[in-house]
Amino acid sequence: TSNNIEGKVIVITGASSGIGETTALHLASKGALVVLGARREDRLKALAEKITAEGGKAAYHKVDVTQKSEVEALVKHALDTFGKLDVMINNAGLMALAPLQELKVDEWERMIDINIKGVLYGVAAAYPIFQKQDSGHFINISSVAGIKVFGAGGTVYSGTKFAVSAISEGFRNEVGPKIRMTSILPGGVVTELQYGSTHKETLQFLDEFSKNISITPISIAKGIAYAIEQPENVDVNEIVIRPTSQE
Ligand code: NDP
Numbered sequence: 444t445s446n447n448i449e450g451k452v453i454v455i456t457g458a459s460s461g462i463g464e465t466t467a468l469h470l471a472s473k474g475a476l477v478v479l480g481a482r483r484e485d486r487l488k489a490l491a492e493k494i495t496a497e498g499g500k501a502a503y504h505k506v507d508v509t510q511k512s513e514v515e516a517l518v519k520h521a522l523d524t525f526g527k528l529d530v531m532i533n534n535a536g537l538m539a540l541a542p543l544q545e546l547k548v549d550e551w552e553r554m555i556d557i558n559i560k561g562v563l564y565g566v567a568a569a570y571p572i573f574q575k576q577d578s579g580h581f582i583n584i585s586s587v588a589g590i591k592v593f594g595a596g597g598t599v600y601s602g603t604k605f606a607v608s609a610i611s612e613g614f615r616n617e618v619g620p621k622i623r624m625t626s627i628l629p630g631g632v633v634t635e636l637q638y639g640s641t642h643k644e645t646l647q648f649l650d651e652f653s654k655n656i657s658i659t660p661i662s663i664a665k666g667i668a669y670a671i672e673q674p675e676n677v678d679v680n681e682i683v684i685r686p687t688s689q690e
Pocket of ligand 1: 456457460461462463481482483484506507508509534536537538557584585586588628630631632633635636637
């Protein structure tokens with residue numbers, strides 16, 4: 444019995460923690476062949492072993508998504524290991540929140556490199572394969588910050604996520620009828636994401652926020668699975684998933 448996830452080869456960037464890690468476990472439990480990418484290779488190895496021990500199939504490859512050649516190598520690893528590529532999940536991200544007056548320009552650049560360029564490199568690496576196969580599915584992880592600009596230091600992060608939403612929506616019209624393009628927009632989710640901020644007051648704010656408001660990654664993983672498991676002629680364009688108490 445196929446659930447339209449079983450047997451699919453799914454690359455996930457940022458699979459070493461949080462939403463990516465939980466999504467890998469969830470999709471593997473539904474029979475996907477997952478290919479895990481991130482910089483912390485020890486974590487990827489442990490996760491791949493866990494999936495394998497539970498009867499699933501996983502491979503991993505160290506990747507820094509700010510390096511185009513490394514994203515290409517990750518996708519090549521999926522092809523070499525499992526022979527095809529069905530879904531490319533561009534999930535790796537950095538949230539470094541701080542007020543403008545802190546002028547953390549280096550962090551602005553890191554967020555642009557990881558959150559925007561990382562997604563573009565993922566699209567560029569997978570698209571030729573999808574074209575050749577005449578099938579494929581991009582899933583880009585944007586954010587509620589991609590439809591709403593928060594105060595409290597979120598401006599550049601929001602800018603990168605607005606870009607992810609715009610790029611997803613624009614490319615969706617260009618990829619043709621056989622390739623799907625989904626963007627997922629989570630609200631507050633308890634992960635390591637908050638520790639990407641170095642500004643003390645912001646960290647305190649995020650600590651409270653995650654304790655009181657945030658939801659867990661499995662709800663996002665299930666949203667991703669929902670988009671994948673629809674019949675191939677159904678393109679789930681956007682899913683917003685936020686905690687009930689988040690504005
Ligand atoms: P985590 O910090 O737990 O995970 C981020 C992942 O991205 C890690 O696996 C990290 O792995 C990877 N990563 C970061 N930089 C790079 C890089 N240069 N190259 C490769 N991988 C990288 O956070 P989340 O799980 O929460 O974040 C996942 C996505 O969800 C992000 O795009 C985030 O913006 C988005 N999101 C999260 C929300 C939340 O509230 N948690 C809300 C809305 C959106 P490593 O360090 O090993 O490279």
